[in-house]
Amino acid sequence: MRVAIIASEAVPWCKTGGLADVVGALPQALVDQSAGKVAPATFLPLYRQVRESIANDPQLQLVETGVEVAVPFSLGPERARFFEVVGHGGPPVYVLDAPHRYDRPRLYDDESGKAYPDNLYRYALLCRGALEAATALMGGVPDVVHAHDWQGGLALAYLRTRYLQTHAHTGAVMTIHNLAYQGLFAGEHRHNIDLDPSAFNLERAEYFGGLNLLKAGIAYADVTTTVSETYAQEITTPDYGCGLDGFLQARGAGRLCGIVNGVDTDVWSPATDKALPANYSVDKVAGKATCRQQLLAEMGLEAAEGEPVLGIVSRFTGQKGLDLVADLVPHLHALGARLIVLGSGDAQLEHRFRYLAECFGDHLAVRVGFDPKLARRIFAGSDILLMPSRFEPCGLNQLYAMHYGTVPVVHAVGGLRDTVLDPGDQALARGEGTGFCFEHPTVVGLHWALERAVKMYRQNPRGWQAVVRSGMTRDVSWAKPARAYLDLYHRVRGR
Ligand code: ADP
Numbered sequence: 001m002r003v004a005i006i007a008s009e010a011v012p013w014c015k016t017g018g019l020a021d022v023v024g025a026l027p028q029a030l031v032d033q034s035a036g037k038v039a040p041a042t043f044l045p046l047y048r049q050v051r052e053s054i055a056n057d058p059q060l061q062l063v064e065t066g067v068e069v070a071v072p073f074s075l076g077p078e079r080a081r082f083f084e085v086v087g088h089g090g091p092p093v094y095v096l097d098a099p100h101r102y103d104r105p106r107l108y109d110d111e112s113g114k115a116y117p118d119n120l121y122r123y124a125l126l127c128r129g130a131l132e133a134a135t136a137l138m139g140g141v142p143d144v145v146h147a148h149d150w151q152g153g154l155a156l157a158y159l160r161t162r163y164l165q166t167h168a169h170t171g172a173v174m175t176i177h178n179l180a181y182q183g184l185f186a187g188e189h190r191h192n193i194d195l196d197p198s199a200f201n202l203e204r205a206e207y208f209g210g211l212n213l214l215k216a217g218i219a220y221a222d223v224t225t226t227v228s229e230t231y232a233q234e235i236t237t238p239d240y241g242c243g244l245d246g247f248l249q250a251r252g253a254g255r256l257c258g259i260v261n262g263v264d265t266d267v268w269s270p271a272t273d274k275a276l277p278a279n280y281s282v283d284k285v286a287g288k289a290t291c292r293q294q295l296l297a298e299m300g301l302e303a304a305e306g307e308p309v310l311g312i313v314s315r316f317t318g319q320k321g322l323d324l325v326a327d328l329v330p331h332l333h334a335l336g337a338r339l340i341v342l343g344s345g346d347a348q349l350e351h352r353f354r355y356l357a358e359c360f361g362d363h364l365a366v367r368v369g370f371d372p373k374l375a376r377r378i379f380a381g382s383d384i385l386l387m388p389s390r391f392e393p394c395g396l397n398q399l400y401a402m403h404y405g406t407v408p409v410v411h412a413v414g415g416l417r418d419t420v421l422d423p424g425d426q427a428l429a430r431g432e433g434t435g436f437c438f439e440h441p442t443v444v445g446l447h448w449a450l451e452r453a454v455k456m457y458r459q460n461p462r463g464w465q466a467v468v469r470s471g472m473t474r475d476v477s478w479a480k481p482a483r484a485y486l487d488l489y490h491r492v493r494g495r
């Protein structure tokens, strides 16, 4: 079965968040779980970041495929060529070379955070280009097109209109990684990207007179998935539906489901992670203490035994509830905890955390930036990971943390609710849970859960080790989620 995966980022080529981790890991997991019967291929833009990551790895090469596409935009056909990334040992990855669209410093926006004005055209080109080229590149018409997030949405709209004849039996799957990003553009642009007129109405891509690319994808998908079961329910309610709750509800239960993300345990393992100063595993945890010591030293902090190190690795956006953490910083002293924050994004939050680090330098260290290696050292060297997200479709950081023996303290929402098990202090200390949850995204809620965690850390080391152990031994691999996607592909193919 041929599965064309269309997305805007994937590790190790280009990444801004968890989407990249998922799109990078899923194809190999699909191959493994189907015993090679499923042949996925990933289609990505050839961003500058992709070119650089290939140039920096002597084993990788960009190879011409000879497949060129001419996408019919109103200003004339836009030409682009597909290259294949060769030498990574995984399922094929095809990248669309259109330097005028993709050769830029960042993936979606300029340095000031302003979205590139031609984003609609950049992703229309990717979606249309991938569909146009897939049959030649994959050795036959794809059995399934699997689009991710708003950047992939148009693929399904084109599939069900422009490619109706040639792809009559191709199944269409849309995965929502984050409903807060919908790809909204002025409605009149639809005339420029060869969108079939039938696609522009309230049942499909239209949203209050504008063009909504995620809605387009959902409208044309046979099945829409999102990245946890709880989030799949939440997004049908006004609180979490980002204006699409009614539309999602109307799709009916059978066409919207949640599949919790996995972890690429080949790449994320404390036993082999090269970014760590020492490796460790659940049965040989000594190395974790070294990671903690070195992390504190690297960050210019000191902590005695019994004083937990809290870590945060995050995009700085309203979603992540970091304002609650900022409000908590003055209480770190009373809690006897140290906090290490790595993240970037919202300028106000960056400023606020820098300022707090100046005021509370004994207890807080902040690094503003995107640093994947430091992120790993934080997952390994912290005792506790904070994730007070206001909403969280799945969340990967809490999974990485648990896998690295770091106990998550999270707001029980979305994927955090599905993946962090908190049966209460006594059961936790018996090893029956994996972290501490709070129900309301307020400073009081966060403080309450953190106090519970700190108390157990300080007063009940054996209980704490039981929590660490159950987090580390929990199955977070891609095996189960990949099988769920395979079931879905079988359901939608051949329609
Ligand atoms: P989201 O996709 O909403 O940002 P996830 O928890 O699913 O949240 O995934 C975030 C991914 O991005 C993880 O791999 C995380 O480690 C990584 N990440 C986030 N911020 C940074 C950062 N500042 N530096 C390095 N990695 C980061």
Ligand code: GLC
Pocket (backbone or CB within 6 Å): 017, 018, 019, 022, 177, 178, 227, 261, 392, 393, 394, 395, 396, 415
């Ligand atoms: C999004 C979500 C995050 C999820 C990731 C991968 O960025 O915010 O919760 O883990 O996608 O699916």
